[in-house]
Amino acid sequence: MRDLARAARLLAVNGATVRKQGDFAQIIDAIAAHGIGGIAPWRDQLAECGLKEAAKRIAGHGLIATGVCRAGLFTNEGREKFQAVLDENRRAIDEAQALDARCLIMVGGGLEPGSRDLAGARSLVRDGLAALLPHARAAKIPLAIEPLHPMYAADRSCINSMKQANDLCDALGPGAAIAVDVYHTWWDPDLERQIKRAGKERIVAFHISDWLVPTTDLLLDRGMMGDGVIDIRNIRGWVEAAGFDGLCEAEIFSERNWWRRPMDEVLGTCVQRFTTVC
Numbered sequence: 001m002r003d004l005a006r007a008a009r010l011l012a013v014n015g016a017t018v019r020k021q022g023d024f025a026q027i028i029d030a031i032a033a034h035g036i037g038g039i040a041p042w043r044d045q046l047a048e049c050g051l052k053e054a055a056k057r058i059a060g061h062g063l064i065a066t067g068v069c070r071a072g073l074f075t076n077e078g079r080e081k082f083q084a085v086l087d088e089n090r091r092a093i094d095e096a097q098a099l100d101a102r103c104l105i106m107v108g109g110g111l112e113p114g115s116r117d118l119a120g121a122r123s124l125v126r127d128g129l130a131a132l133l134p135h136a137r138a139a140k141i142p143l144a145i146e147p148l149h150p151m152y153a154a155d156r157s158c159i160n161s162m163k164q165a166n167d168l169c170d171a172l173g174p175g176a177a178i179a180v181d182v183y184h185t186w187w188d189p190d191l192e193r194q195i196k197r198a199g200k201e202r203i204v205a206f207h208i209s210d211w212l213v214p215t216t217d218l219l220l221d222r223g224m225m226g227d228g229v230i231d232i233r234n235i236r237g238w239v240e241a242a243g244f245d246g247l248c249e250a251e252i253f254s255e256r257n258w259w260r261r262p263m264d265e266v267l268g269t270c271v272q273r274f275t276t277v278c
């Protein structure tokens with residue numbers, strides 16, 4: 001396992017972690033100033049900053065774009081809008097390419113509006129990914145399927161486990177990949193085996209945060225690494241044993257805590273926790 005003690009460069013910070021504390025140009029500059037090695041922008045942040053300006057700033061600081069958040073959401077607008085959703089996804093692939101990003105984060109989408117057909121939603125996600133793959137392969141941008149915690153199955157993603165993500169990758173072939181997020185997957189008794197099954201080729205992103213007890217909001221109460229119950233180091237060990245050698249990305253949505261603190265405090269704490277508890 002890699003020694004993180006003096007390895008802040010192996011940390012990336014997701015743009016959402018400090019999204020309330022500055023515009024995207026300020027966020028890029030602050031992340032670089034803390035000696036952090038990478039950044040993962042959200043598409044609204046790229047739009048606000050301007051794609052070219054964001055690409056220039058990220059490259060100018062020598063930061064790695066660990067992923068672009070996010071695309072997918074194939075089901076939420078129903079089958080009538082499926083083609084429009086695919087077009088939007090292709091634009092997201094182009095943005096990831098412009099940043100030389102390691103991947104595009106794919107969140108499947110939940111149930112179609114008014115539907116209880118979970119299996120149908122899952123097959124629509126598979127169809128969406130398959131339709132995008134030629135464009136993604138041409139752009140050399142892996143489509144990183146990020147399984148989300150099952151509590152999001154209805155509204156955000158019906159892809160909820162590493163096994164599902166691996167099965168999708170088996171079915172879809174080259175260009176389909178996986179983002180492992182400890183927040184979404186830590187509970188899974190099959191996690192170690194499925195990480196091993198995914199291996200170096202498929203695991204293109206590793207997201208870290210912590211699970212607070214109690215969790216007070218399904219979306220916006222993620223914990224800082226070390227403040228919750230996830231054995232992050234253990235899971236990182238599995239991911240690295242599988243061959244992952246990329247940056248670990250701190251992705252913390254925290255409406256009542258970290259989003260209310262100064263950007264420098266949040267980034268400094270990310271580095272301090274990354275180098276001591278992850």
Ligand code: ZN
Nearest residue numbers: 146181207251
């Ligand atoms: Zn994530």
